[in-house]
Structure formats: structure tokens, C-alpha cells
Amino acid sequence: MRNFVKTQRRRNEPFLDSLPEQMHYMDTGCEASLSCLSCPLPRCKYDDPTWYQAYKRRDRDLELLTMYKCHNLTTGEIASRFGLSQRTVHRAVKRALNYKDQLQAA
Numbered sequence: 001m002r003n004f005v006k007t008q009r010r011r012n013e014p015f016l017d018s019l020p021e022q023m024h025y026m027d028t029g030c031e032a033s034l035s036c037l038s039c040p041l042p043r044c045k046y047d048d049p050t051w052y053q054a055y056k057r058r059d060r061d062l063e064l065l066t067m068y069k070c071h072n073l074t075t076g077e078i079a080s081r082f083g084l085s086q087r088t089v090h091r092a093v094k095r096a097l098n099y100k101d102q103l104q105a106a
Helices: 049-069 075-082 087-105
Strands: none
Touching: 049 075, 049 087, 075 087
């Protein structure tokens, strides 16, 4: 059984939460920033979650590429450090090389 709270409003009056200007929103931020107003991301992670996942994956892929190329680690060593499979490390290194090629072409 649901408990509905009855509000005392007249038929012609708008709901109190109909306009965002009349509501108080907490600016709690996210893991990228403590406040939405000072966020360094070009897009909000809540507005486009798939973009944010790709953004985080690109950073991880570039870090994996650095470990693979500069530190001369094997895919097995990288996989164990990051908790990934060797196949995922291969894919990430390949994607990171594509990112680098796109940056050099631009």
C-alpha cells in the first residue's frame, strides 16, 4: 500500500517543483570534481554517460600504452597490475596507438 502525501494546492496553481528556478539543487559534483560549476570536463558525465566511459577508457589506454612501450612490460604483467585480461590489454594498446595517430594527423 502506497502512502501518498496530499498537498494543499488549488487546481489552477502550478506544482512547486514545476520550474527549476524554484528548487534548491545541491551541487555535490562527482568523482571528476567536487562541484559541477568548477568541473574540468568538457561535458557532464551525467548528461552523456557513454562519452564519460570512453573518456576514462582513453586515459587508461594511453597509460597502458606507456607501460607497454616505455617500461617494456609484457601484456601479462600489465594485465595483472590492472586486473584485466591479456586480450583487453592488446585491444587497449591498439586503441591508444590509433589515438596517437589521430593526434599527430590533426
